[in-house]
Amino acid sequence: MNTAVTPAELLAKYDVPSPRYTSYPTVPFWDEKPLTEERWKSHVQQAFRKTNSKEGISLYLHLPFCEKLCTYCGCNKRITKNHAVESPYLEALLKEWDQYLALFDEKPRITELHLGGGTPTFFSAANLKNLLERLLEKTETTPDAAFSIEVHPNATNREQLQVLYDLGFRRLSVGIQDFDPYVQLIINRIQTFEKTKEIFDIAREIGYTSINGDIIYGLPHQTAKSVRMTIEKVKELRPERIAFYSYAHVPWKSKGQRRYSEADLPAPEVKRGLYELGRAMLEEAGYIETGMDHFALPEDELCIASANGTLHRNFMGYTPRHTELLIGLGCSSISDTGTAFMQNIKEVEAYEEAVHTGHLPILKGHELTGEDMLLRTHIQNLMCRDYTSWDPEELPYFVDALMRLQPLADDGLVEYSNHDIQVLPAGKPFLRNIAMCLDSRLWASKLTVPIFSKSV
Numbered sequence: 001m002n003t004a005v006t007p008a009e010l011l012a013k014y015d016v017p018s019p020r021y022t023s024y025p026t027v028p029f030w031d032e033k034p035l036t037e038e039r040w041k042s043h044v045q046q047a048f049r050k051t052n053s054k055e056g057i058s059l060y061l062h063l064p065f066c067e068k069l070c071t072y073c074g075c076n077k078r079i080t081k082n083h084a085v086e087s088p089y090l091e092a093l094l095k096e097w098d099q100y101l102a103l104f105d106e107k108p109r110i111t112e113l114h115l116g117g118g119t120p121t122f123f124s125a126a127n128l129k130n131l132l133e134r135l136l137e138k139t140e141t142t143p144d145a146a147f148s149i150e151v152h153p154n155a156t157n158r159e160q161l162q163v164l165y166d167l168g169f170r171r172l173s174v175g176i177q178d179f180d181p182y183v184q185l186i187i188n189r190i191q192t193f194e195k196t197k198e199i200f201d202i203a204r205e206i207g208y209t210s211i212n213g214d215i216i217y218g219l220p221h222q223t224a225k226s227v228r229m230t231i232e233k234v235k236e237l238r239p240e241r242i243a244f245y246s247y248a249h250v251p252w253k254s255k256g257q258r259r260y261s262e263a264d265l266p267a268p269e270v271k272r273g274l275y276e277l278g279r280a281m282l283e284e285a286g287y288i289e290t291g292m293d294h295f296a297l298p299e300d301e302l303c304i305a306s307a308n309g310t311l312h313r314n315f316m317g318y319t320p321r322h323t324e325l326l327i328g329l330g331c332s333s334i335s336d337t338g339t340a341f342m343q344n345i346k347e348v349e350a351y352e353e354a355v356h357t358g359h360l361p362i363l364k365g366h367e368l369t370g371e372d373m374l375l376r377t378h379i380q381n382l383m384c385r386d387y388t389s390w391d392p393e394e395l396p397y398f399v400d401a402l403m404r405l406q407p408l409a410d411d412g413l414v415e416y417s418n419h420d421i422q423v424l425p426a427g428k429p430f431l432r433n434i435a436m437c438l439d440s441r442l443w444a445s446k447l448t449v450p451i452f453s454k455s456v
C-alpha cells in the first residue's frame, strides 16, 4: 500500500465524474436497441408472477411540478404556478396504471409506494386523495407496506398530511438542504427553521412514525459554519433518517445550476471537509451511517437492514425491502423488472399524450444480459455492504475489474483477492469509484461528454 498518499492527493485522483449506481447498467449505457412495448410487458408479467404473492411490488409516482425553481436541483421538474396542470397529469398517471393492471392476473400487492418529484405536495389534498384512492382501489397492501412522500415545507399543509396519513402513509421525506440564509438566497430556496419545524410537529401529531430530512453538502457558498448550524438545527428536529447528499453539479442538464458558477462551489477538499464535519456531528448525535450518503437512528429499519446485510438500493434510494418489480409511473420515471429497465418519456405533455394513445410511454429501455445481472449484484453488494464475493467459475468476469482496482488497492481504499472485494474505511468516500471498476459497460463505451456528477 502507498502510505505516502495524502487526503488531498486522493481527492485529486478520484474526484472524477462517476455514476451514483442506483442501478446497473446505468442509464447512459443502456442498449441503443429500442425496447418494444411487447417485450417490456412480458418482462413485467414475468416479474409480477415471481414477486407478487411473495414480497409484493414497489410503486414510484413522479409528480414533477414545483411552484418555484430551487437552482441547485438536479431532478426532473416543471416549474409552474398554474395548478390547472394537476388534473390532466393525475388522469394520465391513472391511465398508465390501468395499462399495467391489464397485465396482471391477480390483485397487485403493494409493499412500497413512494411519491417523488418535483414537489408532490404541489398537488392539493383533494387531488392527492383522488389520485391515491383510485390508484389503490384495485390493489392490496402487504402487512409491512411502507408508503412515503417527499415534501417541501413551504408547500405542505396539515390537510395534505392528514389525507395521506388516512391513506396509509407513515413516512415523510422533508427537503431541508441548508438553513444558512445566504446559501438559501443563492439556491433560491428561503426556508425557515420555524416553517420546517412546524411540518415536523404536524406530521408527528398526526401520527407519522418515520421522518427523513434531506441535507446537501457542497452547495454554492456553503461553509463549515453553515453546515454546523444546519446540522445543529436538524438535531433539534431529530428525524429518524437523514440523507446527507453530496451536491451533484450537472449544469449541462440542470440549467438552474448555471445561475452560479463553479467558482461559487466549495473546492473538493473543502467539500470533503463539510461531509466529514457533518458525519462526525451526526454520529455524535447517535445516527449511524447506513449506506452512501445515508444516516439513521439505530432503531430505524434501515439501520437494522444495514446491520444484518439485507439493505438494498434501487432507483428510489436505499431500502430495507427488495422487490423483483418496481413500477415507476409518471414522466421520466424508471421501472425495473430485475431482467429489464424502462424509462418513461421525460416531458410532461409528451408523456400525457403518449399515455392517451393507449400505449405505455416508453422513452427507452434495456434488457439485462447475464453479465449485466451478475455485475449488478456485485455493484449492489459494494454499495450496500462494502463487500462482495463470487464463485470461482465467475472469476473471468472480474479479471479486468481487479486490474482496474489495483491503483485503488495501492492507495489503501480496497483489498481484493481472486474471490472477493472489501472496501476499506479510507475507501468509503470513493465507493462510486470502486463500483466503477466493475462497470464493464462504462469502460467499453467511448462516451466523453460530461454525463455524471463528480464522485466526492
Ligand SMILES: C[S@@+](CC[C@H](N)C(=O)[O-])C[C@H]1O[C@@H](n2cnc3c(N)ncnc32)[C@H](O)[C@@H]1O
Binding pocket: 066, 070, 072, 073, 074, 075, 116, 117, 118, 119, 120, 150, 151, 152, 153, 174, 175, 176, 177, 214, 215, 216, 245, 246, 247, 248, 249
Ligand atoms: C425532488 S427533491 C425534494 C422534494 C421537494 N421538492 C423539496 O424540495 O423539498 C429530492 C431531494 O433530492 C436532493 N437533490 C436535488 N438536487 C440535488 C443535487 N443537485 N445534488 C444533490 N442532491 C440533490 C435534495 O436533497 C432534495 O430534497
